[in-house]
Amino acid sequence: MSDNKQAAPAVSNEWPLWEVFVRSKAGLDHKHCGSLHAADAKMAIQLARDVYTRRQEGTSIWVVPSNQIIASDPGEKGMYFDPMEDKVYRHPTFYQLPASLDHM
Amino acid sequence: MPQQSIRVGDSAQVRYLLRLADSCLILSQRLGEWCGHGPILEEDLALTNMALDLVGQARGLLTRAGQLDGKGHDEDQLAFLREERHYYNPVLMELPRGDFAFTQVRNFAVATWLELLWQRLQSSIDAEVAAIAAKAVKEARYQQQHAADWVVRLGDGTAQSKARMEAALSTLWPFFNELFADDAVDAAAVQSGLGPAWSELQSEWQQAMDAVLDEAGLAQPKPSAYVSAGRQGVHSEHMGHMLAEMQYLQRAYPGGVW
Numbered sequence: 001m002s003d004n005k006q007a008a009p010a011v012s013n014e015w016p017l018w019e020v021f022v023r024s025k026a027g028l029d030h031k032h033c034g035s036l037h038a039a040d041a042k043m044a045i046q047l048a049r050d051v052y053t054r055r056q057e058g059t060s061i062w063v064v065p066s067n068q069i070i071a072s073d074p075g076e077k078g079m080y081f082d083p084m085e086d087k088v089y090r091h092p093t094f095y096q097l098p099a100s101l102d103h104m
Numbered sequence: 105m106p107q108q109s110i111r112v113g114d115s116a117q118v119r120y121l122l123r124l125a126d127s128c129l130i131l132s133q134r135l136g137e138w139c140g141h142g143p144i145l146e147e148d149l150a151l152t153n154m155a156l157d158l159v160g161q162a163r164g165l166l167t168r169a170g171q172l173d174g175k176g177h178d179e180d181q182l183a184f185l186r187e188e189r190h191y192y193n194p195v196l197m198e199l200p201r202g203d204f205a206f207t208q209v210r211n212f213a214v215a216t217w218l219e220l221l222w223q224r225l226q227s228s229i230d231a232e233v234a235a236i237a238a239k240a241v242k243e244a245r246y247q248q249q250h251a252a253d254w255v256v257r258l259g260d261g262t263a264q265s266k267a268r269m270e271a272a273l274s275t276l277w278p279f280f281n282e283l284f285a286d287d288a289v290d291a292a293a294v295q296s297g298l299g300p301a302w303s304e305l306q307s308e309w310q311q312a313m314d315a316v317l318d319e320a321g322l323a324q325p326k327p328s329a330y331v332s333a334g335r336q337g338v339h340s341e342h343m344g345h346m347l348a349e350m351q352y353l354q355r356a357y358p359g360g361v362w
Contacts, residue, residue: 042253043253046150050146054153
């Protein structure tokens, strides 16, 4: 693990912000569970352990510098997502299957 | 009527377990004082997590010590109803929490020592103690790493953090001696297979200290000949105040639970 990863730039005197992803058990995916401040990657992993896995929530942790997450623009939500509203034929349930294949 | 104090017998094996149990209990209480006062929320949680690990270890050992003592005292009675002279933790554990540098230097030294001790206690002839050690060794390993990182970070940090680390080291250094001072209690534990003599841990502990302090750019203070005597029940002036706070509820409301 590199200690030199560049995380989100500090606001005033605060440590950089990190996003925390926790895998609850082997085979499942890592889920975003929150964020925290830490001086570097190693500290972020340790503090993620202390903040987010206190009740046996985890078997594996990822941390990502928050400023490395590229997010879609909330202002463009309409343009991005509304056009899918009327395209029900994209769901497999839209189609009538032959009786022999039904209940797949 | 206030709750009467209890006493434990003079058995070497009970004494051996209480020295370790009280070390965990008393340091846990000191770490708990950081609750709500940590430098950042995340580290506040880290410190109180450690306090809870330590209190868990103390509970197991106190319960076992109570069984071996044979007077029917449970973990709570042993934790809260003894008098100051009947606590057997090294004085190191009861020193006031100090600043963050002091806390991390002590945590580092103690976690390093505990990890070595738990490793050996995993093969204790006492199955209960071995089981407690098997669980605790993982907790100590994490605490050791977490504190070691802070020692390096602060020692190799700013002029102010370095100065605070140096001050903490020089205050704490003489109190480390007691972690490795042997007596008849240790000899009996070795004899019976209950656990190692604490002096056995010294060279490995010193190596770990050397490595981390070196990486932190911190010089070790000169060795001191002073050996505190908490393990014999002779404590510093801080212990009584601490116990007054710890014991208040059980003394005022005997047997109180929540």
